[in-house]
Amino acid sequence: VHAGVWPEAGSFSDDGMGPVPARWRGVCHDQSSSDDAQVRCNRKLIGAQYFNKGYAATVGRAGAGASPASTRDSDGHGTHTLSTAAGRFVPGANLFGYGNGTAKGGAPGARVAAYKVCWRPVNGSECFDADIIAAFDAAIHDGVDVLSVSLGGAPTDYFRDGVAIGSFHAVRNGVTVVTSAGNSGPGAGTVSNTAPWLVTVGASTMDREFPAYLVLGNKKRIKGQSLSPVPLPANKHYRLISSVEAKAEDATVAQAQLCMEGSLDKKKARGKIVVCMRGKNARVEKGEAVHRAGGVGLVLANDEATGNEMIADAHVLPATHITYSDGVALLAYMNSTRLASGYITLPNTALETKPAPFMAAFSSQGPNTVTPQILKPDITAPGVSILAAFTGLAGPTGLTFDSRRVLFNSESGTSMSCPHVAGIAGLLKALHPDWSPAAIKSAIMTTTRVQDNTRRPMSNSSFLRATPFAYGAGHVQPNRAADPGLVYDTNATDYLHFLCALGYNSTVIGTFMDGPNACPARPRKPEDLNYPSVTVPHLSASGEPRTVTRRVRNVGAEPAAYDVRVREPRGVSVSVRPSRLEFAAAGEEKEFAVTFRARAGRFLPGEYVFGQMVWSDGAGRRRHRVRSPVVVRVGAHRTSKTSVPVA
Structure with missing residues (x-):
């Protein structure tokens, strides 16, 4: 969901692909156009639609005429992100000879569809909520499995956020939605796309430089x-x-x-x-x-x-x-x-450079200013100097003076890291078709790494130690995500209770859910949502305990037993009960409780501190390590978005 597609790109070739799946219900808006707007679909690019009624209503007919109604990508952003997620193998890909090699997306065998919702900017706005929600509706109807959404605005209440509303409906229908964290870093509290049903991706470097x-x-x-x-x-x-x-x-x-x-x-x-x-x-x-x-x-x-x-x-x-x-x-x-x-x-072109990865300065950071009980971003992935397919209507700088034309371009941003994770989500959906979007997200989050290629903790762009507010659960590791051992699953009822805990009434919740949506008499607290990370932003300084609960499902092939290890945040004691989970069979679920207490004299009031919780099923090469970041703030006081104390 973004800015359209350049269908002639080699990344969207259908050579050797079989027929379009029978369950697909999508269309190509510009298939029969006779002008330059024509977008021909094939067995790889199986859908291409545009949505501009919200844009046209805002800018008027004259303004909309300056941005032709077509799914063809005019600025390269949509083509770049779509090919990063699922482009096919293209040998000899390079930009001016740099980075030469075979390009491929995260899920090169997947079918792709483009939903164009972004147009020529008007007063700084180019992607309108009405069009975004219409695109989500179409994607759900068409039968997509994963949506890569490299767009977002300032963090706001979920009932005012088109991406949050549209993605909620998508997730309820089994569609995993991956979004970008935003490019407003490195300030604190800048992360966008903060809803817990989204996979929110920050940006980091990789071991290739120019x-x-x-x-x-x-x-x-x-x-x-x-x-x-x-x-x-x-x-x-x-x-x-x-x-x-x-x-x-x-x-x-x-x-x-x-x-x-x-x-x-x-x-x-x-x-x-x-x-x-x-x-x-x-x-x-x-x-x-x-x-x-x-x-x-x-x-x-x-x-x-x-x-x-x-x-x-x-x-x-x-x-x-x-x-x-x-x-x-x-x-x-x-x-x-x-x-x-x-x-x-x-x-x-230089390969195997060190240190890598480290966080990009532009990558937006936590804490989550909408619901601080949910850690955002969720994860980080490569988002700096990413080489991918490009449009034929713009130069590599994207500026009007640039008359050069290229087949591949290098771009940077969380828009580039988002489709990396979307491609991984597609692979996991193919490998585990019965997994929910929350299970796919959990597998990606709990199998990450937090060290660079020098075996030191990941750093920020100033080479100071980064925190989960920058990288979430860590840097993505696709192969490990295929076999996570345990997953934290979440369903529509869990999200309903989460919205109730935020104080949303039935009218507001109706924006997200049709049918029965009554809140329970005593809704659980927001931090009790069954999330793969644990955040407690309001721990009492008096030593009063705060307990959150989680449940995990064994997705391994056989019975298993897991023991927990905790690295406590500074100034906070953490206990997990039970400390051992024994699963008699695959698919079995177990619940556990995590209790936090402030240690008198060992914390700074209002400061965020970080730790981790790891469930492990033993030693050896096949061992599973199910790791969750732990974030706590003791004796919290109100702070501005840009002045959050962080340890």
């Missing part, structure tokens, strides 16, 4: 990232100039620092490598501003918030994106000499 070095006049080499295909003449140094120093007369210092369009003086920038600061305008837009001002190269330096996160972009001129600390060192060099100089090397 390094391009800035070689300074003092012989120092600064490693950056880029996908620029344009080289500078080798071994020739160019003057380095800060964008502030190259400021145009009518521009502000802030505009020049960010290399906003028109903020640079052509006489000052011509023939030089310009150093710009990351932020506000698009990274590739800064390169175009330098290019138009006559600059020969761009060095894009992070600010302190974005730290060590480097993103490879298809810049229109020689460029490299460097870390905050390297940016500080570069500035010191430029201030130490009257004629600072350097050149930028052509990028190359």
